[in-house]
Amino acid sequence: MKKTQKSIIKLENVWKIYEMGDVKVEALRGLSLDVKKHEFVAIKGPSGSGKSTAVNMVGCLDIPSTGKILLDGEDISLMGESDLAQIRGRKIGFVFQKFNLIPTLTAMENVMLPMVFQGTTAEDRQKRAKELLTMVELGDRIDHRPSELSGGQQQRVAIARSLANDPEVILADEPTGNLDSKTGKMVMFFLKKLHKTGKTIIMVTHDDKLAKHADRIEHLIDGKIEQKRKKRG
Amino acid sequence: MIKEYLNLILKSFKNRQLRSWLTVLGIIIGVTAIVALISISQGMENAITEQFQKMGTDSLRVLPPNLRGPPAGDMSLPAGVADYLEKSPYIDYIDRIILEFATVEYGNEEEYLFINAYDTELESKGFSDMDLEIEEGRAFKIGEKGNAIIGYDIAHDQFDKAVHLGTSIIVDGQKFKVIGIFEKTGINIDDRIYIPLDDAKVLFDREDEYNVIVAKVRAGVDIETAQENIEKRLTRKLGEDEFNIYTPAQLLEQINSILGAVQMVLVGIAFISLLVGAIGIMNAMYTSVLERTREIGVMKAIGARNGDIMTLFLLESGIMGLAGGVVGVIVGSIIAYMVEVIAALAGFSLLSISIDYQVVLFALAFAFVVGIVSGTLPAIRAAGLKPVDALRYE
Numbered sequence: 001m002k003k004t005q006k007s008i009i010k011l012e013n014v015w016k017i018y019e020m021g022d023v024k025v026e027a028l029r030g031l032s033l034d035v036k037k038h039e040f041v042a043i044k045g046p047s048g049s050g051k052s053t054a055v056n057m058v059g060c061l062d063i064p065s066t067g068k069i070l071l072d073g074e075d076i077s078l079m080g081e082s083d084l085a086q087i088r089g090r091k092i093g094f095v096f097q098k099f100n101l102i103p104t105l106t107a108m109e110n111v112m113l114p115m116v117f118q119g120t121t122a123e124d125r126q127k128r129a130k131e132l133l134t135m136v137e138l139g140d141r142i143d144h145r146p147s148e149l150s151g152g153q154q155q156r157v158a159i160a161r162s163l164a165n166d167p168e169v170i171l172a173d174e175p176t177g178n179l180d181s182k183t184g185k186m187v188m189f190f191l192k193k194l195h196k197t198g199k200t201i202i203m204v205t206h207d208d209k210l211a212k213h214a215d216r217i218e219h220l221i222d223g224k225i226e227q228k229r230k231k232r233g
Numbered sequence: 234m235i236k237e238y239l240n241l242i243l244k245s246f247k248n249r250q251l252r253s254w255l256t257v258l259g260i261i262i263g264v265t266a267i268v269a270l271i272s273i274s275q276g277m278e279n280a281i282t283e284q285f286q287k288m289g290t291d292s293l294r295v296l297p298p299n300l301r302g303p304p305a306g307d308m309s310l311p312a313g314v315a316d317y318l319e320k321s322p323y324i325d326y327i328d329r330i331i332l333e334f335a336t337v338e339y340g341n342e343e344e345y346l347f348i349n350a351y352d353t354e355l356e357s358k359g360f361s362d363m364d365l366e367i368e369e370g371r372a373f374k375i376g377e378k379g380n381a382i383i384g385y386d387i388a389h390d391q392f393d394k395a396v397h398l399g400t401s402i403i404v405d406g407q408k409f410k411v412i413g414i415f416e417k418t419g420i421n422i423d424d425r426i427y428i429p430l431d432d433a434k435v436l437f438d439r440e441d442e443y444n445v446i447v448a449k450v451r452a453g454v455d456i457e458t459a460q461e462n463i464e465k466r467l468t469r470k471l472g473e474d475e476f477n478i479y480t481p482a483q484l485l486e487q488i489n490s491i492l493g494a495v496q497m498v499l500v501g502i503a504f505i506s507l508l509v510g511a512i513g514i515m516n517a518m519y520t521s522v523l524e525r526t527r528e529i530g531v532m533k534a535i536g537a538r539n540g541d542i543m544t545l546f547l548l549e550s551g552i553m554g555l556a557g558g559v560v561g562v563i564v565g566s567i568i569a570y571m572v573e574v575i576a577a578l579a580g581f582s583l584l585s586i587s588i589d590y591q592v593v594l595f596a597l598a599f600a601f602v603v604g605i606v607s608g609t610l611p612a613i614r615a616a617g618l619k620p621v622d623a624l625r626y627e
C-alpha cells in the first residue's frame with residue numbers, strides 16, 4: 001500500500017502519571033511518536049514499560065497527564081468523554097490480548113455491537129457483521145457464543161468487531177499474547193490483510209517474528225521510545 | 234436502539250443466578266399487596282354499597298351507642314325510643330328488631346344461631362324495604378305466633394338434613410313451625426332465623442329494649458332533616474350517648490372509613506415491601522456492575538457513551554422491577570379471586586372481584602419506576618467508570 005506522509009497519530013512529549021495514594025507511577029515519560037496513514041507500526045518493550053498505556057491513550061481510552069495527542073490533527077486531550085466515546089467508536093478498532101468479547105452475546109451480536117452505539121440500522125448491521133465474519137473465515141460460526149469458540153476464533157471475532165465501523169486505525173495490544181504460535185500466525189495473517197486494505201495498524205507484541213511483519217518497530221523503555229530505531233523495508 | 238439494549242439485557246439476565254432474582258421478592262410482595270388490596274377493597278366497596286341500597290334510601294337506623302360488633306343481646310336501646318319514634322311526625326312506621334343468639338335444634342342437631350325478631354304488624358313491608366323476597370312459603374300475618382321464616386343457608390346448608398316448609402325447629406326450647414324460606418341474598422340474612430316479635434319478647438325476656446329500630450321516613454320528608462331533628466329531641470329526652478341515629482349514607486360512610494383505615498395499614502405494608510424490594514434491586518445492580526466491570530470497559534472501548542451505559546443499566550433495573558411487578562400482578566389477582574371464593578363460602582356472596590386494567594397498568598408502571606429509581610446509583614457508578622480502569626479490572 002502506498003504510504004503518504006500525512007500523520008494520522010502524533011504523540012508529542014506525552015507524560016502519564018498514575019497516582020495511587022502516595023505512590024506516583026510515571027507510566028509514560030515524555031513519549032513522542034508519529035504514525036503515518038496506512039503505516040503498520042509494532043511496539044516492543046519490556047513488561048511495564050508503558051506499551052498498553054500508550055496504546056490506550058492513542059485509542060482515546062484515557063487522556064495524558066501532560067503533552068498532546070493528535071488524532072487526525074485533533075487534540076484528544078481537550079475532548080470530553082462523550083466525544084472521546086464517539087471517536088473510539090468510529091475511528092478506532094481495538095483488538096485486545098484477552099479478546100474481550102461480551103460473553104452473553106453471539107459472535108454476530110458482538111460484531112454488531114459497535115454499530116449499535118453508532119446508530120446503524122439493524123439491516124446494515126447484520127449485513128456488515130456477516131461480511132466481516134466471513135472475511136475472518138467464521139461465516140459458519142456466527143451464532144456461537146465466545147465460550148463455544150477457540151481462542152484463535154475468538155480473536156478473529158474480535159478483529160471482525162474492530163472493523164465494524166470501518167475505522168482508520170486498528171490498535172492491537174498483544175493480540176497473540178494468549179494464543180499459541182500457530183493460531184498467533186493466523187491472527188497475524190488477518191492483521192496483515194487489514195493493513196493491505198489500507199488500515200493504519202499499531203500492534204504491541206513481544207514476538208520478534210511477528211514484529212518483523214510491521215513496517216517499523218519502535219522500542220519502548222521506561223515510558224519513552226528508545227532512540228536507536230530499527231527501520232525495515 | 235432500545236430494542237438492541239433489551240436484547241443485551243435479556244441475554245445478561247439469562248446468566249443471572251437465582252440469588253439476584255430473589256432480591257425482586259420485595260417488589261413481588263409489594264405489588265401483590267397493592268393489586269390484591271385495591272381489587273378486594275373495590276369489590277368490598279361495591280358490595281357494601283349494594284347492601285346499603287338494599288336497606289332502602291328512606292329509612293333511618295337507630296342503634297345502641299359504642300357498638301363493637303353486631304347489636305345483639307345486651308347491646309340494646311333504652312326503653313322509650315320506639316314509642317318516641319312511632320309518634321314522631323317525620324316517621325311513617327318503624328320496624329323494631331330484637332337480635333339474639335340462641336340454640337336451635339333440628340333433628341338431632343343443635344346449633345347456636347342468630348335470631349331476628351320481626352314485628353308482624355308490618356306484614357311484609359319490613360321485608361320489601363330490605364328488598365328481601367320469600368322464595369318458598371309466605372310472610373308473617375298480623376299477630377301470628379309460633380312460626381318462623383328462615384334464611385336460605387339455614388334451610389339448605391346449616392343442618393345435615395334440609396329444613397323444609399312445615400317442619401319444626403326448636404329455639405331456646407320453644408317450638409317454631411317453618412312457614413317461609415327467604416331467597417339467597419349473599420349477606421348475613423341467609424344465616425338468620427326470623428321469629429315474631431311477640432314470641433321473642435317472651436323468649437328472651439325483653440319488654441321495650443330493642444337492638445335496632447329501623448324508622449321509615451314519611452314520603453316527602455327530607456331524611457337528613459328528620460335525622461337531625463329526631464337526634465336533637467331524643468337526646469334531650471334520654472341524654473347523651475344513649476343511642477345513635479344514622480341515615481344510610483352516614484352508615485355507608487362509617488363503614489367505608491373503617492375500610493379505609495384497614496387499607497392504610499395494608500398500603501403501609503405494601504410500601505415497606507416495595508422499599509425492601511428497591512433495596513434488593515439496588516444491591517443486585519451494584520453486584521451486576523461489579524461483575525461486569527470489564528464488559529463495561531469493553532463497551533466503552535467500542536464506542537458506548539456514558540449515557541448508553543447509564544441507559545443500559547437503568548433499563549436493566551427497570552426490567553427487574555417490571556418482572557417483579559408482573560409476578561406480583563398475577564399473584565395479587567389470584568389472591569383477590571381467592572378472597573372472593575372464600576367470602577362466598579363464608580356466605581358473603583355479594584363480593585365480586587374484578588381486576589381493573591388501570592390497577593394493573595398502575596402497578597406495572599410503579600414497579601418499573603421503582604426498579605429504575607433503585608438502579609440509578611449503580612447505573613451512575615457504571616457510567617462513570619473510566620474505560621482503562623474498567624478494562625484492567627479482573
Ligand SMILES: Nc1ncnc2c1ncn2[C@@H]1O[C@H](COP(=O)(O)OP(=O)(O)O)[C@@H](O)[C@H]1O
Pocket residue numbers: 018019020025026027045046047048049050051052053054621622625
Ligand atoms: N490504571 C493504572 N493505575 C496505576 N498504575 C498503572 C495503571 N495502568 C498502568 N499502570 C502502571 O504503569 C506502568 C505501565 O503499565 P503498562 O502500560 O500496562 O505496561 P505494559 O503494557 O508495557 O506492560 C506499570 O508500572 C503499571 O503498573
Ligand SMILES: [Mg+2]
Pocket residue numbers: 051052053173
Ligand atoms: Mg500491556
